[in-house]
Amino acid sequence: MNFLRNKKDLTLVLGGSGKTGRRVAERLAAKGHEVRIGSRSAVPPFDWDNEKSWDACLKGVTAAYITYAPDLAMPGAQDAIRAFADLARRRGVQRLVLLSGRGEEEAQACERIVQNAGLEWTIVRASWFNQNFSEGAFIDMVLGGAITLPAGDQVEPFVDVDDIADVAVAALTEDNHNGQIYEVTGPRLMSIADVAADLSRAMGREVTYADVPHDAFVSEVANSGAPKDVVWMLDYLFSTVLDGRNAHLCDGVQRALGRPPKDFADYARDVAATGVWRTTA
Numbered sequence: 001m002n003f004l005r006n007k008k009d010l011t012l013v014l015g016g017s018g019k020t021g022r023r024v025a026e027r028l029a030a031k032g033h034e035v036r037i038g039s040r041s042a043v044p045p046f047d048w049d050n051e052k053s054w055d056a057c058l059k060g061v062t063a064a065y066i067t068y069a070p071d072l073a074m075p076g077a078q079d080a081i082r083a084f085a086d087l088a089r090r091r092g093v094q095r096l097v098l099l100s101g102r103g104e105e106e107a108q109a110c111e112r113i114v115q116n117a118g119l120e121w122t123i124v125r126a127s128w129f130n131q132n133f134s135e136g137a138f139i140d141m142v143l144g145g146a147i148t149l150p151a152g153d154q155v156e157p158f159v160d161v162d163d164i165a166d167v168a169v170a171a172l173t174e175d176n177h178n179g180q181i182y183e184v185t186g187p188r189l190m191s192i193a194d195v196a197a198d199l200s201r202a203m204g205r206e207v208t209y210a211d212v213p214h215d216a217f218v219s220e221v222a223n224s225g226a227p228k229d230v231v232w233m234l235d236y237l238f239s240t241v242l243d244g245r246n247a248h249l250c251d252g253v254q255r256a257l258g259r260p261p262k263d264f265a266d267y268a269r270d271v272a273a274t275g276v277w278r279t280t281a
Contacts, residue, residue, distance in 0.1 A: 010060050011172055012093075014038035014046060015067035019131050020099055023165035024065050024172070033173065036061065048080055054087055063095040063172050064088055066114070070233045072100060072107035081110045085117035095120040095178075097171045099164070102127050102183060103245040111181070122171035123181040124164060127246060130186070130267040131161045133199065134276050137234065142199060143279055145207055150214040150238050151192045155247050157185035158195070160262040167256040182252035186261050189247060195264065202268035203277050214238055 011028055015021035016037030028035045036057065038046035044056040048068065058064075066084070068077050081098075088096065098114045100123050101107040111123050132138050133147075141147045167184055171177040190198075196209040218235045226234075253261035271277065 009062045010034045010036055012036045012038050012057055012061045012064040014065060015069055016042065018067060019129060019135055019161045020164050020168065021065065021067055023161060024168050027165055027169045051083060054084060058088055058091040058093060061093050064093055065097050065168055065172060067099045070229050072110045073104045073236055074229060077106065078109050078113060082113045085114055089118055093119060097122045097124065097168050100125045103241050120178045122177045124167050125181060125183040126164050127157050127159045127185045129161050130158050130264055134271045142207060142277055147192055147196050147207060147209045148212045149192055150212050150217045151242055152211050153191050154242050154244060155189040155191050156242065157189050157249050158264050159184050159186045160267050163253050163261045167253060170256055177256065182256045183250035184252035185250045187263050190264060198265045198268045202272040
């Protein structure tokens with residue numbers, strides 16, 4: 001049964017210009033659903049740091065896709081998620097879908113806030129994104145032919161953002177996902193060396209991996225001019241989350257969509273075909 005049934009239903013997509021939000025908004029619109037983008041550049045604007053901006057964005061909204069940038073582990077995230085969920089309930093929102101992170105105690109605390117908000121809810125708990133290597137923090141490393149990260153030989157089941165978006169859209173538009181936690185991963189545990197090998201095969205040129213000391217990596221990111229919250233997030237992820245706690249596969253994509261998740265090698269081949277990683281050198 002579809003939840004969004006008529007034109008009066010409106011979905012607010014927070015982070016609507018980001019990796020998952022953009023895809024969720026595009027998919028909803030393609031299905032004929034009315035969408036409101038929640039971002040600082042949208043009209044009306046949405047800003048997590050300006051609670052006064054939230055009310056106008058929630059006017060008439062029946063469902064919301066929640067992403068918190070840069071990460072739910074950030075200090076202050078729990079207070080923001082609690083305030084947003086409370087306001088959403090008061091404004092008549094019926095359904096919340098939260099993008100969360102695996103192995104993050106702070107993110108799971110945010111999940112509990114959404115679960116206890118008195119609304120229909122679905123949690124999409126995601127592993128690290130494939131698209132970090134084509135749209136995110138690591139694309140410049142890929143373009144330069146050397147991925148330098150403090151990851152050792154730890155493995156992670158990287159998940160494709162398109163799979164995340166498909167799960168989120170299903171949760172926003174179908175009733176049978178209420179009360180579900182979908183822990184979504186790719187089909188394969190991969191080290192960063194494995195990632196580099198797949199990228200090399202897809203691109204037809206060598207991409208190497210070099211393990212670097214954690215402190216040196218964080219200092220380099222900070223010296224590059226990256227925003228402080230991004231520096232904090234990368235420090236947290238590589239020092240805390242990438243410690244083996246997530247080195248197992250989960251069936252969230254299969255349970256939600258009835259199909260297997262996309263493999264990293266297929267992602268790499270598809271992205272390589274777009275020319276995103278093509279260099280002039």
